[in-house]
Every structure is written in C-alpha cells, then in structure tokens.
Amino acid sequence: MQFSQLKFVSVLLTRKALGTKQFPSLISRQLHGFYGGKVVGSNNFQLKQSKIGRLSRSIMDSASDSAPKGNGFRLGLVQMNVTEFKNFNLTTANTLIKEAVQGGANIVALPECFNSPYGIQHFKDFAEHIPNGVSSKLMSALAADYKVYIIAGSIPERGDDGRLYNTSVTFSPTGELLGKHRKVHLFDIDVPGKIKFQESEVLEGGDNLTIIETEWCKIGVGICYDIRFPEMAQIYRQKGCDLLVYPGAFNMTTGPAHWQLLQQARAVDNQVYVATISPARNEKAGYVAWGHSMVVNPWGTIVVEAPEEQKVVFADIDLDYIKQVRSQIPVSTQKRTDLYQLATLKD
Numbered sequence: 001m002q003f004s005q006l007k008f009v010s011v012l013l014t015r016k017a018l019g020t021k022q023f024p025s026l027i028s029r030q031l032h033g034f035y036g037g038k039v040v041g042s043n044n045f046q047l048k049q050s051k052i053g054r055l056s057r058s059i060m061d062s063a064s065d066s067a068p069k070g071n072g073f074r075l076g077l078v079q080m081n082v083t084e085f086k087n088f089n090l091t092t093a094n095t096l097i098k099e100a101v102q103g104g105a106n107i108v109a110l111p112e113c114f115n116s117p118y119g120i121q122h123f124k125d126f127a128e129h130i131p132n133g134v135s136s137k138l139m140s141a142l143a144a145d146y147k148v149y150i151i152a153g154s155i156p157e158r159g160d161d162g163r164l165y166n167t168s169v170t171f172s173p174t175g176e177l178l179g180k181h182r183k184v185h186l187f188d189i190d191v192p193g194k195i196k197f198q199e200s201e202v203l204e205g206g207d208n209l210t211i212i213e214t215e216w217c218k219i220g221v222g223i224c225y226d227i228r229f230p231e232m233a234q235i236y237r238q239k240g241c242d243l244l245v246y247p248g249a250f251n252m253t254t255g256p257a258h259w260q261l262l263q264q265a266r267a268v269d270n271q272v273y274v275a276t277i278s279p280a281r282n283e284k285a286g287y288v289a290w291g292h293s294m295v296v297n298p299w300g301t302i303v304v305e306a307p308e309e310q311k312v313v314f315a316d317i318d319l320d321y322i323k324q325v326r327s328q329i330p331v332s333t334q335k336r337t338d339l340y341q342l343a344t345l346k347d
C-alpha cells in the first residue's frame with residue numbers, strides 16, 4: 001500500500017511534466033500493472049510529499065544496518081534505462097533511488113540525461129526550468145523524504161535566458177538545492193566513420209565550477225566530457241574536494257577506449273575518489289551509452305563497476321584511506337609551484 005503511494009506520486013508528477021501527452025499503450029499497460037491498477041487522481045504535490053515522508057522513514061530504518069562503518073559514507077550509483085518517454089524515465093529514477101536508499105546509500109547519483117534520451121534532437125523537447133520543473137521537484141522531494149543527498153545526473157535545462165544547457169542539480173537531505181552545474185565543456189567531436197556529435201549546435205556551455213559541501217567531504221561535479229579536462233579536476237582537488245562525480249554518457253567508440261582510463265587518471269593525479277554514472281546500454285537507441293558506471297579510489301583501483309544493463313551499485317567512500325594514500329605519496333606537497341601554476345580565473 002505504502003509503496004504504491006510513492007509510485008502514485010511519480011505518475012502524477014510525470015504526467016504533469018508531459019501535459020496532455022499520454023503514455024504509449026504498451027507502457028501505459030505496464031504502468032497500470034505496476035501501479036496496481038490505481039486511477040491517477042489530481043491531489044496536489046504537497047500532500048503527496050507528506051505521504052512519501054511516512055514511507056521513506058520506514059525504508060531508512062531498515063537500511064541503517066547496512067550503513068558503512070568507519071569514517072565515510074556510502075555512494076549509490078543509479079545506472080538506469082532511459083527511454084524517449086520522460087514520465088517513464090522519472091518513474092525508473094524514482095524506483096531505483098528507493099533501491100539505492102534501501103542499500104544504505106547516503107548519497108545517490110544519477111546518469112547524464114536521466115530524464116531524456118541523449119541526443120541534440122531531444123534536448124529542446126525535454127528541457128525544463130530548474131528548480132521549478134517536474135524533474136527537479138521530484139528529486140528534491142525524494143531527497144527530503146529519504147534524507148539522502150541526490151546528485152541528479154543531468155537534464156536538459158531551459159535557462160531564464162531562454163537558452164538550453166546540460167545541467168546537474170544536487171539536493172540536500174532536506175530537499176534544498178545545493179548546487180547546479182551546467183556542463184562546462186560541450187561534447188563536440190568528430191571521429192570519422194565512428195561518431196560525430198555537436199552539443200554546441202543546441203546547447204550553451206556553463207561557466208562555473210560546482211562544489212557540493214556535505215558533512216563528510218566536498219564533492220566536485222562535472223558532466224561527462226568535463227572529465228577530459230584535467231585542470232577542472234585539479235582545481236576541485238586544490239579547493240578541498242575528496243570525491244569527483246561525473247554523470248556521463250560515453251558511447252561505443254569512446255567508452256571502451258577512455259571511460260575507465262580517464263577516471264583512473266583523474267583519481268590518481270588528484271588522489272581523490274572518482275565516480276561516473278552512465279545510462280544503461282540500449283543497443284536500439286540513437287546514441288548507445290557505454291554503461292559501466294564506476295567508482296575508482298585514490299590509488300586508481302576500481303572499487304565497483306556496473307555491467308552494461310540497468311543496475312544500482314554501491315561504493316563506500318573511505319576518508320581515512322584518502323589520507324593514507326596522500327601521506328604515502330605526498331605529491332600535493334611536492335608541487336613545484338615555482339615552475340608552474342594552476343589557478344581558476346573565476347570563483
């Protein structure tokens with residue numbers, strides 16, 4: 001009964017997001033079964049939030065046994081199927097965030113473009129205002145009711161300036177908006193015979209770096225292509241981040257070549273944990289994501305790696321281990337800043 005209430009909220013929110021657009025019949029039938037055949041009413045968002053609250057407390061009680069021991073926290077990576085139907089994507093995110101919470105996650109992270117297919121032809125139709133759009137509202141409500149941080153992957157954002165951005169929002173365990181990161185480096189590449197992608201045809205790049213402060217550590221956020229720019233990661237480290245989180249959607253050309261390599265490079269160079277969160281692989285999609293969401297530790301070792309299909313995976317972030325690696329190989333205190341310098345021109 002209680003679980004169906006949570007799902008009920010998602011249907012309401014996602015239907016609102018799509019206005020009059022209806023579920024395709026197959027998905028509609030699946031959701032009808034999924035939601036126990038309930039008729040969707042028109043109760044308001046506030047009322048639904050309090051219902052999620054009662055539910056989430058009971059979930060948190062049962063999850064607390066599996067909380068990480070020692071000095072750190074548990075990160076849950078939601079590698080999810082993303083379809084051409086926003087309402088279905090939000091329902092999937094809702095279900096898998098619950099699974100992550102049940103697995104003891106203190107911080108839950110979603111993939112790049114979790115509410116929209118990754119493709120420049122889709123961004124305009126799926127774009128939302130942040131934080132007043134339905135995806136942001138759902139993430140805020142779930143964060144507050146489960147009392148977890150949610151790093152909400154990314155969504156296409158319609159800015160106040162009317163332009164489109166690829167944007168990640170993070171909510172605190174009270175549902176407060178903690179940070180908004182607009183993908184800084186747009187994915188414009190051309191690998192002949194393999195893949196050409198030009199985000200800049202429809203998107204604007206962001207012009208800020210984004211650090212999230214939690215009770216455990218600072219987290220630097222980047223989106224996908226941002227991981228290829230080591231300066232950004234270095235600045236996050238200089239500013240005290242212990243974990244870098246990159247929602248990302250590498251593809252079948254760059255994924256096998258660079259996904260793991262880049263993550264290990266950023267982790268070892270900066271002696272931080274690095275997490276990447278991909279959509280699940282769908283061979284029939286216009287853009288086939290690589291999958292393999294992953295966490296790498298400051299030594300460069302893979303802590304956890306998802307397969308290709310939809311899955312929630314977990315990693316315990318051990319803050320003492322970071323200190324240990326940094327004291328064993330103290331590169332941060334051995335920098336030759338008399339020879340070189342790294343600085344951000346904007347704070």
Ligand SMILES: NC(=O)CC(=O)C(=O)O
Nearest residue numbers: 187224225249250251254
């Ligand atoms: N999709 C991206 O932004 C980046 C990517 O796929 C790559 O760098 O490769």
